[in-house]
Amino acid sequence: MKNDKPTTKIIAGAYKGKVLELPSLDVTRSSKAMLKESVFNVLQFDIIDKIFIESFAGSGSIGLEAISRGAKRAYFIELDKNSYSILLKNCKKVDIEKCQTIQGNAFVQTPLILDFMKNSKDEVILYVDPPFDFRDGMEDIYEKSFRMIANIEVDNIFKVIVEHLSSTEVPQVLGKFSLEKTRKFGKSSLSYYSYTQN
DSSP states (O other): OOOOSOEEEOOSSTTTTOEEEOOOTTTOOOOOHHHHHHHHHHHGGGGTTOEEEEESOTTOHHHHHHHHTTOSEEEEEEOOHHHHHHHHHHHHHHOGGGEEEEESOHHHHHHHHHHHHTTOSSOEEEEEOOOOSOSTTOTTHHHHHHHHHHTOOOSOEEEEEEEEETTSOOOSEETTEEEEEEEEETTEEEEEEEEOOO
16 A cells, blocks of 8 residues: 655654654645755754754654754644644654644744743754745744744854745844855755854
C-alpha cells in the first residue's frame, strides 16, 4: 500500500534520517529541505545548548532539526488543530522531553514564552515563519510578525530568523535587532537579525 502522506527527514545530528510527517500542504508549507539546510549551515555550532522557538511551527521540522543538532530545548507554537496533532507525533518520534508544544496564536504565545525566558541564562533563537498570505485575514501577517519582533524587550536573544516571501521587503531594523543578511531561495527567503549592541 502506497503511503501518500507528505514527509520530510531530519538532515543531521542525533536523529539524522528520522522521518517526520507533514501537515497537508494546503494548510502549511513544509519548509523546503534547502532552506532548512541553509539555516543550520549558518547557525552551525551556535545551535548547541540554545533555546529554539519556532513560531508558526507546522510540523515542527525546523525546531526538531535544532534538537537533533544539540539545541537544549525547543518551543513550538501552532494554531491549526490538524498541524498541531502532527507536530505532537513528530515530537514524540524525536525527543518529547526537549519539546514544549503550544496550540495557540503565535502572536500571543511567542511574547509570553520570551517573557518567561527573560531571566534565564540561556540564549534564544527565534524562528518566525508566518504562513504566506494565501488565507483570508492573513494579509497583514508580515507586518504583525515584524511588529512582534520589534516589540521584543528581552535581551537574551541570540538571533531572530524570518522566513518570508522573497518579494517581501524586510525592515533593516526591528526594535533592538538589525538585519544581518538575507538569503534567497526562489520564492522563499531567510532574513537573519541579530541584537544591536548599544
